[in-house]
Amino acid sequence: MTTTSSRQTEKGSLAVLRRLLPFLLPYKRQFLLAGIALVMAAGATLAIPYAFKQMIDLGFGGAGTSSRDHIDLYFIALFGVACVLALATAARFYMVSWLGERVTADLRSAVYRHVVMQSPQFFETTQTGEVLSRLTTDTTLIQSLVGTSISMALRNALLFAGGLTMLFVTSIKLSSIILVLLAVVVLPIVFFGRRVRRLSRDSQDRVADASAMAGEILNAMPTVQAFTHEAEESRRFGASVEQAFRTAMQRIRARSLLTVVAILLVFGAIVFVLWLGAHAVIRGSMTGGELGQFILYAAIVAGAIGALSEVLGEAQRAAGAAERLLELLSVESPIQSAANPRPLPPRAANGAAVSLKNVTFHYPSRPQYASLSGLSLDIQPGETVAIVGPSGAGKTTLFQLLLRFYDPQQGAILLDGVDIRQLDLGTLRNAIGVVPQETVIFSANAIDNIRYGRADASDEEVIAAAKMAAAHEFIERLPEGYRSFLGERGVRLSGGQRQRIAIARALLKNPPLLLLDEATSALDAESERLVQGALEAAMMGRTTLVIAHRLATVQSADRIIVMEHGHIVETGTHASLVARGGLYASLAALQFSPGMATG
Structure with missing residues (x-):
């Protein structure tokens, strides 16, 4: 009972993705390089609003030669930031894409190597079409997770943390209000995220069912045609595909609802806070550059939250796929070589006894x-x-x-x-x-x-x-x-x-x-x-x-x-x-x- 309960708890969260760590750890160096590029890209992104504030307050707000010198300097600095951002983003994309392809290849090889070592007892209860679905469809989802989603999650987490910090530096009052509102936003995102993950698992199961059915029938086509069952088998496969479609649509509807809720709540909160900021500029308690900076940082924070909610949906799908692959890897064949095997006697000239x-x-x-x-x-x-x-x-x-x-x-x-x-x-x-x-x-x-x-x-x-x-x-x-x-x-x-x-x-x-x-x-x-x-x-x-x-x-x-x-x-x-x-x-x-x- 304890084992079952703990397993259900693990399946109910993204903790299952931690079981992929053995496939990630051999590539620490590549992860480090990707992390450096990630930090540089996030830092460059966070520097842009500050550059805009300086241009507005010191450039547009001033006059004369000094003003022109400032504005030239800040435009040059802004272009320099853009160059750093471009190079760091390209390096991050290359490294995380490499990691996604490499880890997926390792995972496919590990699952296949494990499956072919199973005894016939395993294949009595497991359809080969389902195994093939896990080797292709499920590993593709994990490739997306490792090669895109993890990087996006870290990038947007950095942008969220850095942007939020700069919001407080700009205006503690407005930032406190927006932080409370964002905390309220997180709850429905988490609620719908769990539902998306469950539906993602169901969707992958239905796709595997259809693949298994197709594999079985295609391997028996002479028999199917001899008994004129082509139409019936087409109908059965069509029904299985439709079931997979209906399950996928449930997942898509849930993710769509998650996106709508996240965007409306996040931007609704930001618009409200910006309305308060506009009144602060009118009263003179905030400069135009500070409001512009606050707006850009608020947009970065909002964009990061929206991207994180999207990544969470992808991670939920990948968690379902990882579950299914790790289930295969956790199966232990009852037929194993002896721990300390004995050798056979030298071969006799007339065969074995x-x-x-x-x-x-x-x-x-x-x-x-x-x-x-x-x-x-x-x-x-x-x-x-x-x-x-x-x-x-x-x-x-x-x-x-x-x-x-x-x-x-x-x-x-x-x-x-x-x-x-x-x-x-x-x-x-x-x-x-x-x-x-x-x-x-x-x-x-x-x-x-x-x-x-x-x-x-x-x-x-x-x-x-x-x-x-x-x-x-x-x-x-x-x-x-x-x-x-x-x-x-x-x-x-x-x-x-x-x-x-x-x-x-x-x-x-x-x-x-x-x-x-x-x-x-x-x-x-x-x-x-x-x-x-x-x-x-x-x-x-x-x-x-x-x-x-x-x-x-x-x-x-x-x-x-x-x-x-x-x-x-x-x-x-x-x-x-x-x-x-x-x-x-x-x-x-x-x-x-x-x-x-x-x-």
Whole structure:
């Protein structure tokens, strides 16, 4: 309860922006230079009303040569002040703009680096479109804050403080009256500022919702078009955009009201005080130059307050954006490398040994259902083990636990006798090659897609892996061969070609443990024959686990594990399991009976 309460208190104020300090502190020197330029620009601005007072009282109010000398001097001084103001303003603009761009780039990199380190559990509950919205829209708001708003706030705070001081120097009575009136003005500004911040957060959430929806649909366009849902998806996105628009308009109306209130109250107070000053000049208790100076300083103070209210609105929006980004940065992945990781034993010539000891696992999103329950299994180095069973039996879950995308709630998994939780994540995953059921092809050329398996591989090694995966021939036929761009998600390739690219990627890695999740599922009969031969050669010298629904592809495995409802129900060879007449025999009968397709 205490944590929740304190978090809500922080969200209710601009204190959340203080959490951005780690991204600002590395650039103290640049902030110092920007501060110097800022002080010089503010000082030059504050010097202008005093120069006007001198011109009015000593120049226009006098006569003769002395008067002309004074007026020439003060005009030269005024131009000198303008030169200082111009140079200081340009320097301030350059430095704060640099800071805005630099801090935003650092923040984007930090958020992205943090997100890609998250476990799959994070992506079960977070849409990628929302993450992208935070990386783009939200960081742009923070860029505006760092690159403009902070500088404007400091500049106008200096002008406000300096202007107010000079108002008291000019006339204590009038300044006291205007100070009381300005204090009354601040209250509605603060009240409306809080409402703007809440609406800004809501507005950014609605934009993220629309982005997430668009990303999901654009990645599934063939399915959308196959079911003729284009109009429906357009309507859904339009409704989401309209919701974002309505929320944004609430924010805009609130900011407009804030601006109206601030300007009316501030300038109303100033006009009233200036009316009193005009009467003081008429009575002779104040000179014309002093009133002119007072008017200019009052305008500077009023302008500073108006600008501060505007900056406050921007800061409120940026606070909402910062909240959302810092939420991402505060998420801790439950899967972490060991604090003092153990090394793996030297690689054996025939692959890795794998042991599962009484493993029980529930997905975080389905805690009431055990995907694996009390599973124990020992796999010897160099052994090829096929895992079969109906959908939902826990086959793919087993692979995810081996890769340590999740940790089991009970039991342990050993790789070459070492609990994988005691290994560095990089060490563990570098020891495992995987060909997933859903192939991922990146927006790059063929050679870079295969080299994803091992970044330091030479072109010759990449081509050798492609030949082993029966991918070399079709790659050579592409317009630019291995340098051909494959399109987003590999849209220029057939399903079988994408699968062979993925197999080549895994073979290039040359791991001691190979995981094949329906590795030949997307291949036609001829390609399957080629790849099956390549995989059999690749299995030499390594331990291989194969998930397959088509039993024809696993008949030659050293051992077949049959799973159902998270348990191992049968173990043996193809022949022994068929003879036993259990679940495997039933699956085999469905696939191998006359009239049924075997592929």
